[in-house]
Amino acid sequence: MNFTSLYTAFPEISLAVFAMLMLIYGVVRGERSAQTVGIASFVAVLSIMIFVLKLGFIYSPGFPKLHISAGCYGCYAFDYMFIDDAFARFVKVILLCGSALSIILSWTYLKKENLSHPEYPILILFATLGMLLMVSANDLLALYVGLELQSLSLYVLAAYNRDNAKSSESGLKYFVLGALSSGLLLYGISLIYGYTGVTKFTSLSKLFIDMHQPPIGVLFGLVFICAGLAFKVSAVPFHMWTPDVYEGAPTPVTAFFAAAPKVAALAVLARLLIVPFGSLAHQWGQIIVFISVASMLLGSFAGLVQSSIKRLMAYSSIANVGYALVGIIVGGTAGMQALLIYVAIYFINTLGVFAVILSLRRKGKSLDRIVDFSGLAKTNPLLALTMVIFMFSLAGVPPLAGFFGKYFIFLAAVKAGMMPLAIIGVLTSVVSAYYYLRIIKLMYFDDGINIFDPLPEFGLRIVLAISALYMIVFTIWPAPIIDQALIAAHSLTGG
Amino acid sequence: MLQAFIFYMFATVLVASAVMVVASRNPVHAVLFLILCFFNAAGLFLLMGAEFIAFILVIVYVGAVAVLFLFVVMMLDINFVDLRKGFRRYLPIGLAVGLILLVQLALVVSSWAYNPSSLSNTPILNSPDVDNTRAIGRVLYTTYLYPFQVSGLILLVAMIGAIVLTLRHKPDVRRQRSSQQLDRQIDQVMDVRKIEPGQGVNL
Numbered sequence: 180m181n182f183t184s185l186y187t188a189f190p191e192i193s194l195a196v197f198a199m200l201m202l203i204y205g206v207v208r209g210e211r212s213a214q215t216v217g218i219a220s221f222v223a224v225l226s227i228m229i230f231v232l233k234l235g236f237i238y239s240p241g242f243p244k245l246h247i248s249a250g251c252y253g254c255y256a257f258d259y260m261f262i263d264d265a266f267a268r269f270v271k272v273i274l275l276c277g278s279a280l281s282i283i284l285s286w287t288y289l290k291k292e293n294l295s296h297p298e299y300p301i302l303i304l305f306a307t308l309g310m311l312l313m314v315s316a317n318d319l320l321a322l323y324v325g326l327e328l329q330s331l332s333l334y335v336l337a338a339y340n341r342d343n344a345k346s347s348e349s350g351l352k353y354f355v356l357g358a359l360s361s362g363l364l365l366y367g368i369s370l371i372y373g374y375t376g377v378t379k380f381t382s383l384s385k386l387f388i389d390m391h392q393p394p395i396g397v398l399f400g401l402v403f404i405c406a407g408l409a410f411k412v413s414a415v416p417f418h419m420w421t422p423d424v425y426e427g428a429p430t431p432v433t434a435f436f437a438a439a440p441k442v443a444a445l446a447v448l449a450r451l452l453i454v455p456f457g458s459l460a461h462q463w464g465q466i467i468v469f470i471s472v473a474s475m476l477l478g479s480f481a482g483l484v485q486s487s488i489k490r491l492m493a494y495s496s497i498a499n500v501g502y503a504l505v506g507i508i509v510g511g512t513a514g515m516q517a518l519l520i521y522v523a524i525y526f527i528n529t530l531g532v533f534a535v536i537l538s539l540r541r542k543g544k545s546l547d548r549i550v551d552f553s554g555l556a557k558t559n560p561l562l563a564l565t566m567v568i569f570m571f572s573l574a575g576v577p578p579l580a581g582f583f584g585k586y587f588i589f590l591a592a593v594k595a596g597m598m599p600l601a602i603i604g605v606l607t608s609v610v611s612a613y614y615y616l617r618i619i620k621l622m623y624f625d626d627g628i629n630i631f632d633p634l635p636e637f638g639l640r641i642v643l644a645i646s647a648l649y650m651i652v653f654t655i656w657p658a659p660i661i662d663q664a665l666i667a668a669h670s671l672t673g674g
Numbered sequence: 675m676l677q678a679f680i681f682y683m684f685a686t687v688l689v690a691s692a693v694m695v696v697a698s699r700n701p702v703h704a705v706l707f708l709i710l711c712f713f714n715a716a717g718l719f720l721l722m723g724a725e726f727i728a729f730i731l732v733i734v735y736v737g738a739v740a741v742l743f744l745f746v747v748m749m750l751d752i753n754f755v756d757l758r759k760g761f762r763r764y765l766p767i768g769l770a771v772g773l774i775l776l777v778q779l780a781l782v783v784s785s786w787a788y789n790p791s792s793l794s795n796t797p798i799l800n801s802p803d804v805d806n807t808r809a810i811g812r813v814l815y816t817t818y819l820y821p822f823q824v825s826g827l828i829l830l831v832a833m834i835g836a837i838v839l840t841l842r843h844k845p846d847v848r849r850q851r852s853s854q855q856l857d858r859q860i861d862q863v864m865d866v867r868k869i870e871p872g873q874g875v876n877l
Contacts, residue, residue, distance in 0.1 A: 195827060199830075202830075202834070256820075257819060257820035258816075258817050258819075258820070260820045260821070261820060296838070298834060298837075298838045301834065302831070302834065302835075302838070305827065305830075305831050305834075308827070312824060318821075320818075320821045321820060321821055321824075323821075324821045324824040324825055324828065325824065327828050328824060328827055328828050328831060331828055331831045331832060331835065332831050332835075334835070335831070335834070335835035335838055335839060338839055339838070341838075341839050341840075350839075
């Protein structure tokens with residue numbers, strides 16, 4: 180290890196130092212500092228995001244465009260435990276953007292529910308840090324510690340509204356199941372280490388390419404690792420916690436859950452299956468195909484009978500993870516590119532939906548039943564219109580961004596000769612279109628109690644505007660994201 | 675010879691005190707036996723030359739965990755006699771399960787074939803002049819600096835989480851504020867009044 184490590188991991192180190200400084204400030208100033216810490220955290224996360232964006236800019240030869248570019252094919256740090264490549268940077272920009280937006284989303288909600296403490300943004304910062312470390316992990320041990328840092332912060336955030344029984348329940352449930360999944364993951368890691376003697380991704384990759392038939396213990400370890408990570412991305416059959424946690428946790432926390440940790444866990448799963456276990460694709464392929472198909476089916480059908488919008492979003496996220504996993508199954512540069520485009524669209528789409536849910540209040544009380552959307556178009560046409568954009572995009576209606584996410588995934592699957600997978604995907608997305616379109620029908624054609632609080636304050640408006648614009652602008656000008664996803668995918672597959 | 679004697683001493687006391695942890699009626703006694711248990715296990719580790727684990731066992735388990743157990747036992751009024759009510763009834767089935775497990779373990783261990791070449795690629799430094807505390811120290815702050823530091827952050831988050839979820843500020847609790855007490859001047863708190871006989875005083 181030398182000092183270049185500090186330079187390579189600069190975004191993570193500065194985020195860690197900043198979070199600890201904020202912690203000290205929060206402790207010294209007490210409850211009064213909640214707002215300052217929130218604003219400072221937002222600014223810090225945003226500036227780190229810009230830094231990560233610029234990092235690619237600096238590395239790229241001849242400064243062509245202001246994009247995250249390939250840069251160095253992989254800068255290692257901390258004795259090859261940490262990798263900074265285009266793939267990691269692409270995902271990091273998504274994660275930092277997601278957590279910055281969810282910090283803004285939380286401001287008024289927390290104030291109205293009397294939950295405004297300085298610890299909230301600090302826990303978000305630590306969770307974000309954990310996710311960045313996960314995405315940059317080049318070693319099973321580094322992956323595990325990053326994952327734990329992220330999950331531990333998320334358990335606390337789920338139970339954040341401690342006087343509410345549902346929030347405490349969701350925190351406890353998440354904690355118990357999450358600890359179980361971490362145990363599975365760690366068991367898998369120990370098996371892999373026991374049978375190979377190495378934990379670095381690059382060494383594992385070399386080892387498995389040379390090996391004709393991997394030892395049975397490695398396969399066991401691989402299955403355990405897949406199960407542990409399937410828990411984290413909430414893929415069927417490890418999805419049981421998702422609806423309860425989504426429903427119980429405070430709404431801004433749910434928004435954060437839906438946007439950032441899923442993306443991080445998907446990225447880690449992709450890196451793990453493509454880099455170290457890439458040559459064992461025929462071994463893990465069937466597992467991932469099963470969980471992907473099961474997630475698409477369950478997410479679409481179980482969503483049909485939900486009455487709470489937060490539970491609906493939970494099932495929607497399960498279905499979406501199923502689509503994203505298709506990208507991993509396809510593998511190769513095309514599959515990875517499709518996966519990255521998909522998550523880059525999905526995370527901001529869900530954040531937008533949750534911004535609408537957070538805006539929906541009646542006499543100061545937040546609403547979370549689906550029928551509460553009835554008649555929204557008459558009282559608040561602008562909000563209803565943004566919701567229409569998000570719902571159409573989630574359902575995959577062209578020309579909105581969500582259509583392109585699914586298009587690239589299914590195109591990659593068809594090109595790789597995985598027709599059945601693509602057909603199941605298209606059919607389930609038709610089924611899930613029912614529950615997305617139902618909300619639009621409720622807003623425009625049904626009568627409800629047409630009283631809603633006026634459109635909320637600044638923070639939520641910003642998130643609504645950014646995410647709605649993103650959905651439309653992507654259609655007109657998709658090149659930056661598609662190009663960068665390609666570069667990022669290249670850096671992972673080396674092709 | 676002496677080593678064998680010490681091993682059997684530690685091992686016997688360890689097993690005996692482990693039995694007493696489960697069998698003793700008084701929970702405080704059980705925790706004290708647990709401490710004895712930890713000490714003897716530490717002795718066994720020392721005998722194997724794993725002095726680092728022995729120290730950690732004493733420092734962490736005896737110093738922190740056992741004391742924590744004692745606090746829990748003393749603070750929570752758990753009726754252990756009630757918890758042990760079914761002991762006799764479940765004893766036969768418990769013994770049967772234990773016996774089966776023992777037989778299975780014996781079968782596994784007896785059929786175990788040890789591959790001597792597997793020892794050669796273990797990464798542990800096996801040199802007589804570097805004791806294992808030093809060996810761990812050498813890699814902990816160099817090769818494994820990164821996971822070590824992140825583990826520190828995880829513990830920090832655990833602490834923040836515990837405080838966020840449990841600390842409550844009760845407004846009606848009167849706390850002692852020594853700075854205020856010391857800052858008080860005599861003329862702020864004492865007032866000498868002259869009381870006319872039979873008149874009382876108006877405060």
